[in-house]
Amino acid sequence: MVIDLNTGAIVHWLRLEGIVTELYDVQIIPEAQKPMALGFQTEEIAKLITLEL
Template sequence: MRGCAFHGDFAIVGVSQPRHNKTFSGLPLDEKLFQKNAEPRCGLLVIDLKSGDIVHSLRMEGVVLELYDVVALPGVRRPMAIGFKSDEIRRMVTMG
């Protein structure tokens, strides 16, 4: 689990694929995944806090292997990500 936000009766949880380096190798998670014949995944889970059930999920594949945080933006429509090398960043981000 990497990051968690709450919105109403739901938790939005970020999950990341495990890192396989000296620091993070041999963790109990690796054995649990092996025992359950499960693949690690990267994405978002929406969990109903009343029932504990995962009611929605979004799996991210490709170059994205890790998420670092999750934020709920109530009332925001059409959010977007801005790249650091895009022209939009000059108009959207200000430092004060």
């Protein structure tokens, strides 16, 4: 679930159907305005740059 911490309202959710054998990580993204998930076969994934410092 994506929860607005200011209001406590659920603003979005994701339901996984079937048996989940692994769930790698859950994160809180401070001050995120528009987080999104990218599919591996989308044009956006080719433009994604990740820097690890």
